Amino acid sequence: MDIFAQQLVNGLVLGSIYALVALGYTMVYGILELINFAHGEVTMIGAMVALTVIGVLAGVAPDLPGVLVVLGGILVAIPACMLLAFGIEKIAYRPLRKAPRLAPLITAIGVSIILQNLAMLIWGRQYVSFPEILPTTKFEVFGAHISLLQIAIVVLALTIMACLWLLVERTRLGRAMRATAQSREVAELMGVNVDRVISATFIIGAAIAAIAGVMVSAYYGLAHYYMGFMLGLKAFSAAVLGGIGNIAGAMLGGLLLGVIEALGAGYIGDITGGFLGSHYQDVFAFFVLIGVLVFRPSGLLGERVANRA
Amino acid sequence: MSTASLLQVSCVTKRFGGLAALEEVSLDVRAGEIYGLIGPNGAGKTTLFNCMTGLYSLTSGAVKLAGAPLQGLKPHQIVKCGFARTFQNIRLFANMTALENVMVGRHPRSRAGILGAVLRGRGTRAEEADIRDQARSLMDYVGLHNKGRTLAGHLAYGDQRRLEIARALATEPKLLALDEPVAGMNPSERRQMGELFLRLRAGGVTLLLIEHDVKLVMGLCDRVAVLDYGRKIAEGDAASVQRDAAVIAAYLGSTPVGAAPT
Numbered sequence: 001m002d003i004f005a006q007q008l009v010n011g012l013v014l015g016s017i018y019a020l021v022a023l024g025y026t027m028v029y030g031i032l033e034l035i036n037f038a039h040g041e042v043t044m045i046g047a048m049v050a051l052t053v054i055g056v057l058a059g060v061a062p063d064l065p066g067v068l069v070v071l072g073g074i075l076v077a078i079p080a081c082m083l084l085a086f087g088i089e090k091i092a093y094r095p096l097r098k099a100p101r102l103a104p105l106i107t108a109i110g111v112s113i114i115l116q117n118l119a120m121l122i123w124g125r126q127y128v129s130f131p132e133i134l135p136t137t138k139f140e141v142f143g144a145h146i147s148l149l150q151i152a153i154v155v156l157a158l159t160i161m162a163c164l165w166l167l168v169e170r171t172r173l174g175r176a177m178r179a180t181a182q183s184r185e186v187a188e189l190m191g192v193n194v195d196r197v198i199s200a201t202f203i204i205g206a207a208i209a210a211i212a213g214v215m216v217s218a219y220y221g222l223a224h225y226y227m228g229f230m231l232g233l234k235a236f237s238a239a240v241l242g243g244i245g246n247i248a249g250a251m252l253g254g255l256l257l258g259v260i261e262a263l264g265a266g267y268i269g270d271i272t273g274g275f276l277g278s279h280y281q282d283v284f285a286f287f288v289l290i291g292v293l294v295f296r297p298s299g300l301l302g303e304r305v306a307n308r309a
Numbered sequence: 310m311s312t313a314s315l316l317q318v319s320c321v322t323k324r325f326g327g328l329a330a331l332e333e334v335s336l337d338v339r340a341g342e343i344y345g346l347i348g349p350n351g352a353g354k355t356t357l358f359n360c361m362t363g364l365y366s367l368t369s370g371a372v373k374l375a376g377a378p379l380q381g382l383k384p385h386q387i388v389k390c391g392f393a394r395t396f397q398n399i400r401l402f403a404n405m406t407a408l409e410n411v412m413v414g415r416h417p418r419s420r421a422g423i424l425g426a427v428l429r430g431r432g433t434r435a436e437e438a439d440i441r442d443q444a445r446s447l448m449d450y451v452g453l454h455n456k457g458r459t460l461a462g463h464l465a466y467g468d469q470r471r472l473e474i475a476r477a478l479a480t481e482p483k484l485l486a487l488d489e490p491v492a493g494m495n496p497s498e499r500r501q502m503g504e505l506f507l508r509l510r511a512g513g514v515t516l517l518l519i520e521h522d523v524k525l526v527m528g529l530c531d532r533v534a535v536l537d538y539g540r541k542i543a544e545g546d547a548a549s550v551q552r553d554a555a556v557i558a559a560y561l562g563s564t565p566v567g568a569a570p571t
Binding site: 163174182183185192203 | 362364383384385388389393394396400402403404405409412413414415416417418419421422423425426427429433436437440476477479480
């Protein structure tokens, strides 16, 4: 087995999930200049809700094909996360719209802690495992094993990204979002209901996060009340890598970060002479984050900070 | 020309802390006229615009558009009532194309929301096509031909001013408030803008014009009000305002004999 090809595939799969979560961070930042630290937890709630539904469905209808069961879980998780994000924005962030920027940031961390603990109360501290209902077919391409699930994740993620791109670039709502991101005040004076646009931004990000949550739990085979924390941090790093506030940047940053992490994990043993193992893979995301912040704070595709009037 | 009142500003006061930026200002803009608002720098003209368009809340007073009170409404609701504006320092969406800027202006007159954006049914697509067509014809109307694909921030200065007007017109205003629309333009550009304003008036749009260019104001405006230190010191047709002693004092900084100091 060729380790480079294998890790590249793993990295792309992981990276497309990071990219989906990163989109939520970057869209909200683009409009509110708020880092919504609760976004990782929204992803986690999406995974948990979906797993609960999947568990129930698999129990009630054991003959149903696994794909349909998972689809059922996703279809419940999406509205649940949308509602959650709508509520978070309305209750926790909107009252602080005119407060100093630090206030909503700290509130976001608070919301994230509340959601973690809420999830712990509902689903417990133990890992919730993803039932083995999806086909485990594997293909071999250039020496790398690729599972059907991996292909499905990447294809679905790329489809979602393309749809989001069309939404932002080609629709009335997307235009209003871009206008609001450039100047909330002027957008409002051109008749854009800015509150509604902000709500829509949170809701769309949450719907994507719900799908990403299901992907992560299906990929690793489990979910946990704490999973949103690391996933959120990595997705945030990906958003910063691509240029926070920039949608294409989040997609690129997510994919790149996934690949860097996977290749790093694959070769770290060789590089350090066996001193560090692949369980140090989390380190790479944060090395990248630090590197970007030091050498190119605006990110790969971000505009120069000085250009923001 | 009808003489029905379109915009009524009654006794508007705006204080920032102890500073009175506007003191009991009343205006009455009639439908179909070009109404000029002039005054030295810092007189409160832009503050009045901000109060009328909902950016500032009034300390006291009332603003009515076609009889409907505007105070307390959010800016986007005021736009929907038919009040659009441009900005003294151009404030376009610089990273969007010129056409998209105008399309944003169609927002209050179109409907598609999050469901439409996701599902993109026939109605949504038809609406989107309408928005695009209307935006294109507005750009032609203000004289921006074939510049739809240019990023707004890359347009020439005069074109940016025109684009702001097209974007404001896209909201279908009854009243269009222009904050120094010809500032920084050369004489021929100014003349073209003046012609545009007359065409707008002929098309049924009432204009409220803040301007420093006295020649333009005097040539275009049906009536003129003068603000100084937050108070209205004169109002009337252009010629009589020009002869008003208080106005001369405000502009020249001296108090002519016989005029009360303000």
